[in-house]
Amino acid sequence: VRAGKLSKLKRGGRVVKAQATTTNRTAVTTEKLLRTFMAQEEALQEQKRLNGPEFTGDVCDSFCVNLDETCFMASEGVLSVIGNADKPKQEKNTSDSRISVTAVRCGSSAGIDLVRVFLAKGSEAPPSNMAPGNFEVKHKAPTGSGVIMSPNAFMTDAVWIETVELVVKGIRAAPVIREHPNWWVVLSLDGFGSHLCAE
Numbered sequence: 783v784r785a786g787k788l789s790k791l792k793r794g795g796r797v798v799k800a801q802a803t804t805t806n807r808t809a810v811t812t813e814k815l816l817r818t819f820m821a822q823e824e825a826l827q828e829q830k831r832l833n834g835p836e837f838t839g840d841v842c843d844s845f846c847v848n849l850d851e852t853c854f855m856a857s858e859g860v861l862s863v864i865g866n867a868d869k870p871k872q873e874k875n876t877s878d879s880r881i882s883v884t885a886v887r888c889g890s891s892a893g894i895d896l897v898r899v900f901l902a903k904g905s906e907a908p909p910s911n912m913a914p915g916n917f918e919v920k921h922k923a924p925t926g927s928g929v930i931m932s933p934n935a936f937m938t939d940a941v942w943i944e945t946v947e948l949v950v951k952g953i954r955a956a957p958v959i960r961e962h963p964n965w966w967v968v969l970s971l972d973g974f975g976s977h978l979c980a981e
Contacts, residue, residue, distance in 0.1 A: 825968050833965045843892035844958035849949060849971045851901075851937060855882040882935045888949055888969075890956065897926040897952030899945050903935040914948055926952025942976040 829845065830837055837845075884901035902908065911920045914928030921927070926948040932941045953959060953967055 846891040849888045851886040853884045901932040904931045925955035
């Protein structure tokens with residue numbers, strides 16, 4: 783940045799102040815953040831108590847797992863492409879496609895990449911190479927990874943139940959965790975309605 787070699791980036795690559803997250807939509811407040819951190823700390827203390835005195839050091843990071851999902855939609859709003867400087871004309875697909883896919887990813891504080899589940903629109907079973915079990919081998923993905931069909935490619939209560947089974951399988955098969963099958967794992971996730979499904 784100081785040498786001025788990033789001239790193609792906005793502001794020469796210099797950082798800018800992040801946009802405030804306390805909008806009406808998200809309403810992130812200090813109280814809500816404090817409540818979240820206190821709940822996480824309480825869960826981690828309970829995990830240490832349940833797992834016993836051997837649960838110490840770096841091994842603890844493997845048993846702290848996070849899950850989040852995001853939806854990718856084609857042709858939503860303004861599309862941009864990363865272009866080739868040698869080509870005089872760049873093209874992008876500007877069809878009216880609204881195809882979407884939701885990606886669910888899971889990883890540990892130790893940096894272990896865990897389950898990857900993709901939600902695709904449809905009711906038919908995914909092709910055999912995309913089904914859980916085969917997906918892992920074909921795409922060198924972590925255990926439990928695969929494609930689950932959803933009515934609209936979004937997370938629903940029914941799809942969450944199917945997804946959580948893969949997530950649990952993947953977490954329990956992870957390095958370090960599989961060596962301690964009776965130890966508790968703390969899984970953090972957001973408050974999305976389907977994650978709170980009673981089933």
